[in-house]
Amino acid sequence: MKAKRGKREKAEAGKHPTVVDIAARAGVAPMTVSRVINESGYVSEAMREKVMRVVKELNYHPNGLARSLKRQSTQVVGILLPDIVNPFSAELVRGIQEVLLSRGYASFLCTSERSIEREQAGLRALFDHRVDGIIVATRETPSGNEWLRSLVDRNLPVVVVGRDFEHPLVDRVTADHEKGGHEATKYLIAAGHKRIAFVGVSMQSGTGLRRFQGYLAALRDHGLAVREELVVGPDSLSGPGYSTQDDGYQSMKRLLALRKPPTAVFARNDFTAIGAMCALRDHGLSVPDDVSIVGFDNVPLAAYTSPPLTTVEQPTVEQGRQAATLLLERIEERRDGRPRDRVEINLNCHLILRQSTGRRPPARR
Amino acid sequence: MKAKRGKREKAEAGKHPTVVDIAARAGVAPMTVSRVINESGYVSEAMREKVMRVVKELNYHPNGLARSLKRQSTQVVGILLPDIVNPFSAELVRGIQEVLLSRGYASFLCTSERSIEREQAGLRALFDHRVDGIIVATRETPSGNEWLRSLVDRNLPVVVVGRDFEHPLVDRVTADHEKGGHEATKYLIAAGHKRIAFVGVSMQSGTGLRRFQGYLAALRDHGLAVREELVVGPDSLSGPGYSTQDDGYQSMKRLLALRKPPTAVFARNDFTAIGAMCALRDHGLSVPDDVSIVGFDNVPLAAYTSPPLTTVEQPTVEQGRQAATLLLERIEERRDGRPRDRVEINLNCHLILRQSTGRRPPARR
DNA sequence: CTGTTGTCTGATAACGTTATCACATCAGTG
């Protein structure tokens, strides 16, 4: 009875019950409680029931902090995303969580929102809370890379997605953006286009750059010259490329001001493509009759633009799955053997044909 | 020298250095190290420097788990989001983090992705890791509410955003969706429309419902009858409303099949509106000449649709800021006094006029 | 009967911090 009062007081004080409270009330040792809630070791059925009754009664939940501290493992992985609004992030997370959840891991997301300060704060928080590993999808920055390296050197498993990071212990999962860009461009060439612009070139984005390289390679492969005036990016100083639609819009405006505007446009991503389409419409031009447009990413909205957008799809969910799988491998191997060699996975993209690309280029020009 | 070897061995084993390691190497007590890294209590300048040197040398970072366990506070708040792809989520998080970061808190995001299982896993992970408080923006579900209640009863500060949750200790921040819906509808009425449809009605979404109520109230206030056939939602069994664009598309199709289709459409959100516009285009109708459309949310893309979308903007970042502020208040007051009364904040929306609404309804019909 | 094995339970000591107390030291005050 006295023990009961003790418990009551604790509960009323708003404190969480602990193994000790459970043990006292059930009349067993804390270790036995631990064994019951973890289903580990030998426990007699009678004990088990007695303990479980009290656990339910007090609505006990083990303290993850204490548990993680003792176990030296949190069963949590961190996910560091460039920004949250990006459909890519969403799909990626879905793929990651699908794997994690099935393996008993939780995940905490952090976003850098393109701010170095936030990226560091995020990494810092994840590391300080001793997540078991981190999946990183932010863009490369010198300071970000430095931080990342210091984490890896501290033996924290890391996998990067959609970006690069040279380190023998860091796996990498990405889509083959270059090949995707190559295919998109090749398709435009095959449709008869000769003046094909690339919209949204930017040094900031590794994936964007690889798409651009695919564009260049395709032109080269088909004997077309790269015309500098047809490669446009965000206005030099228009900030850190915040609104990609706006990039597309402004870039397209500049293309349309040329003496010989392009008959086809390959945009760095769908949002850029949408911006470009908007500029064309404002200019009284038709897609695809006057200009064909191809985007990249196949965001959900791409099927609902006017006209629906031809675009390149990358297997985002699958990238998430692969990244999570690789990370868990590293986490679990870390316990015993020595780390395996770096793995690099490069998944294929594929072109999705819709109505923003015509079968043939406009007759004149 | 011997001490040095000891450290080396630890470092090589990939273990993190601890206060004890630092203390041993600096020749002080662990407590002194703690005081230095926390800048608390009295420490002489000489000690401070000695310790800091070793801290830098071993690249020491305090173990957040141990610290949190001891301090009974993690300086982390959890954010539970309905889905991550939503622009609303992104802006909300930005507002929240703006406040949190400045107050020294980190945040971990979890997404439910409309899955009850994931929502629970997320809440569970957050709670188990003893976050100091949670901001919840998921939709209401019976089981979610039950979980939430149990967390609140355990004395965990909770603030809900954009949804409801009746509890004397849970603050609520939201935008006035009803008023926003009212204004949008009023605007269409003032432009002369009489047959105004509502697209995307759904019992699932609290905010959507409030927008719908605003629509109803506006019709009533202006003496217009509510016509049931003009209120459409997702096809009964087309899944959990996954693609809102598709909802808009299908719903609009059905409206166009009516003998007397509407001359204006108020969509539950911008994506629905975009889907509806797409259906109109496929039907050979012009926006706004044949049908006017108003959306809700003012997603970044809304300015780039064709034509650009008239929509209602809700102050999302501000909701984030307010929610974070309220939560921190509760977290910090919890330390001493008794909890304050529930606060409810309702922020104003405002209409953004673009080209999807014409000044006057089409002449005939 | 002794020894072995398997099952069950508990005591103890960590995990890495920090709150708290206790003890020194030193300056200034009356």
Add this chain to the structure above:
DNA sequence: CACTGATGTGATAACGTTATCAGACAACAG
């Protein structure tokens, strides 16, 4: 010189869990 109060340092004991060891008892083989 005794007293106060500020300053500086360390020992100890938690926070809530679990790994590890050790003991107890039963069943069974030799």
